Amino acid sequence: MILPPVTDQALTELGRTEGGPETLSLLLRDQHTRRLLLLRAVLDAVESADPAVCSAAVRVRLREAWALVEEADRVDTAVRATARTYRPGTAPTPTGDTGAGPAAALYGGAAAPTYREGSGAAPAAALYGRAAAPTYPEGTGTGIETGTGVHVGSAAQVYGDGWGLTPAGGQGGQGGQGGQGGQGGQGGASASAAYGRVEAREPVEGRGGSTPVPGSGLTLAGPPLPPVRALLLNPFIGPWARHCLRGLGAAAGPRGERDARELGRDLAYFGALAAVAAARAGVPYAVRLTARDGVLTLPSLGALRTAAPGDTPVDVVHRRQSLTLRRPGEKDIVVRLQSGGVGAWSDSAAWAPAHALPGLLPGSGPVPLDDLDPYRTARGGPRHHDLSGPVTLDDAERKRWLQSWSGIASVLRLGGEHRVTEAVALLRCLVPLSAPPGSMPGGSCSGTRREAFGAVLSSTPPTATTFAATLVHELQHTKLAALSDMLTLHHASPQARHFAPWRPDPRPYDGLLHGAYSHLALADFFQRCALATPHPARRESAWAQHARYREQVGAVLPTLVGSGDLTAQGRRFVDQMVAVYERLAEHPAPRGQAARAEAYVRAARALWTQRHAPSE
Known part of the structure; x- marks a missing residue:
């Protein structure tokens, strides 16, 4: 099913610098899908990369990290399902210090599985599931052009209409054969063979549902993301994925030893992310990670600083919400996870917790x-x-x-x-x-x-x-x-040539639109503050801010409205901006504040013209 299009209601709300629960949910859902698309693009690019670009060892490490993520997602899903269905008097097994952790029921008290880099020890079914690989035909749907020689097709073709992640399906291939494929480093293989299908399906909470916005009386469409999937969709997955794709893309040109080392470092970040996801889910494991330039960052938990300044191996063992970090020639460090999803604490000065x-x-x-x-x-x-x-x-x-x-x-x-x-x-x-x-x-x-x-x-x-x-x-x-990302608002040139009173340099049309949009929201925000606050000094300050931002927006709206490069949807969007700008006039700022704002914008235009007007 194709992702929902941007509705007229959503476009209207966003044009007014607002956004109701359905509209905000639409943006979140689309961005989550795009992050999964980028992640899938990285997995595909690694599998098809030339061995000179991405070594067999790096490829195997990424597969094993993905297997650990799959296991974490499986355990997290099972635990959440149990929590929803248990009967009073039969509470689930506690986690953390007081119990064996949520993985205990799945492992039955057996020794924890080990996912050691380069060992090929991850379960074959998890690594080499037989899910069919999706295709990414260019020019169909809303694809993502990564700018690195890798094109990712439409979300609808790959993910359907939900959120989340689907582990590798089927019975699984032979671990030995899959391992040989990775060790041999033959390019051209699809990532589905190694990673299964990275899919945005319905969340574990079930179809539909909603997420309350605490304290507001409102709800967002769709249930909250489970912890493992939320970690995979954190904001820095986007920059990480694009950085990896630049290193893997054909457009990058010939690679040297330094380039290969940097790519290996970038891909190793996913191993640390997988270790965090598994720890949060309560999956016991032992992995070997690498401290980059003497620092091992475990996203959302913290960072370990090693005594050695270069790249240093760190063995990480997780048991019962406790991580043991082992470095060559140094004392082990024990780190304990904190509830709430952020932070882990240790008495070692080498550990810096996330806050x-x-x-x-x-x-x-x-x-x-x-x-x-x-x-x-x-x-x-x-x-x-x-x-x-x-x-x-x-x-x-x-x-x-x-x-x-x-x-x-x-x-x-x-x-x-x-x-x-x-x-x-x-x-x-x-x-x-x-x-x-x-x-x-x-x-x-x-x-x-x-x-x-x-x-x-x-x-x-x-x-x-x-x-x-x-x-x-x-x-x-x-x-x-x-x-x-979801629709085209304009086809304007990227040439920087427009006056913006909030910047000393010429702006391209898109930059002008962004600036006017954010300043319009600020004009509205400070007007509401001025009308609502009982404190005279704060009210005067708010009126001054409102007057300046509104005057700045008024100086550029004619350029935005008069552009012939706006699409039909872009025209509706800008028209809503104009409606908000005109509504602000219903409660004008005090005359002195408005006069100072007008003088400010006049001076800014005069200075800009002096600097950037074409010479005779």
């Missing part, structure tokens, strides 16, 4: 404050000119983040209940950045990455109001980028 901020609303999940993941910012590529680099937080900085976060829900609610809903629904993690170079005290910067849907990058927000405005701003970019 998270509390749920935005009571009952909502924690929001990771990720300063560890190696794919949290662009690696080796150009960085946005206004953004600083990533930073590792100390306790004092984390405290400042928490202080600003603690008051953010009430500020967002002043700007409209829909701002709270979209933050709970779309925000998946925060990536700390250092303070902008040369910024004044209280200055900040923020951004999003199109390939990392759900992640917001930001320097430490000085106040809850600044933090709330950052989320409103960046989540509009998130929504518009996701919508643009």
Whole structure:
């Protein structure tokens, strides 16, 4: 079944910088599917890669990591099904310190399976299932062009209309034969032989269902993702997959030893992800991972720093929610998993735990404050000119983040209940950045990455109001980028030639649309705050912000509306932006604030024209 198209209602809501539960669910569902498509593209590219590009050993390690993910998904599914059907008085076996973990019922107390890299020890059925490989015909459906010489076909052709992951089906081939195929490194094989079918099917909770948005009285369409699948769909899977595909793509050209080493490092990240998924599911295992430049990152758990500076093998053993990390010539480190999905703790100074901020609303999940993941910012590529680099937080900085976060829900609610809903629904993690170079005290910067849907990058927000405005701003970019993946809004040239009063440089049409969209949301947000707050000083500040953002949007709307490159859907989208802009005039800012905003935009235009007007 084909994924639902963007409805007129969804397009209208998004054009108004809003988005009800059905619309937000549509964006989430589409982005989840695209991440699975990218993951499948990586698996296919690895199997078909020339041995000079991807060695047999690397290929085998990826297969074994995938087998561990399948086992984790199977156990997680079985445990969740048991939890839904047990009768009072017959509670499921507890997990963690007090029991054998959720895998106990499946293993019957037997010794844990071992998935050691390069050993071929993973179950043959898991590694070499006989599911048929989907095809990716170009030009049919909404395919994904990865920009790396790899084209991925439409979601409907591969995944149907649900979410999730289907393990390898069938009876399974002969492990020895499959192993020989991997060892031999013969290119051209389909990933389905090694990985089964990566499929977005109905979630384990069953067909239909819904996910409440705590504290809002609203629900998102579709049940929540199970933990293992949520880990596979985390925001950094997108950047990781695209980085791998660049290394595997035919367009990359001849490879040297360094390129092969970097690709091996990139693919090894999935082994760490698989180890985390299995630990979260309670699957006992023993694997060998590699600390990259002396650091082994276990996504959502933390990072281990080894004494050796280079790439170092680390044996990881999981039993009963406890990880034992073994390094050559060093004392073992024991790490214990924490409930809530983020963090693991150890008394060793070599271990840095992952941290998270509390749920935005009571009952909502924690929001990771990720300063560890190696794919949290662009690696080796150009960085946005206004953004600083990533930073590792100390306790004092984390405290400042928490202080600003603690008051953010009430500020967002002043700007409209829909701002709270979209933050709970779309925000998946925060990536700390250092303070902008040369910024004044209280200055900040923020951004999003199109390939990392759900992640917001930001320097430490000085106040809850600044933090709330950052989320409103960046989540509009998130929504518009996701919508643009689903349909074409315009066919404008990428040439940077348009004036934008919020930037000193010329902008392409798409950049102008993104900027106007996010600034329109901020104009609406601050107007609502000004009308709702009882504090005079805060009200005056909100009116000033509203007046400036509205004036900035008004300066570029004629360019957006007058473009002949808009599609029919793009025209409806921009028309809704105009409707919001006009509605804002119903409650104008105080005259002094409006006059200062007009003067600001006039000065910005004059300076821009002086710098960028064509010479005579």
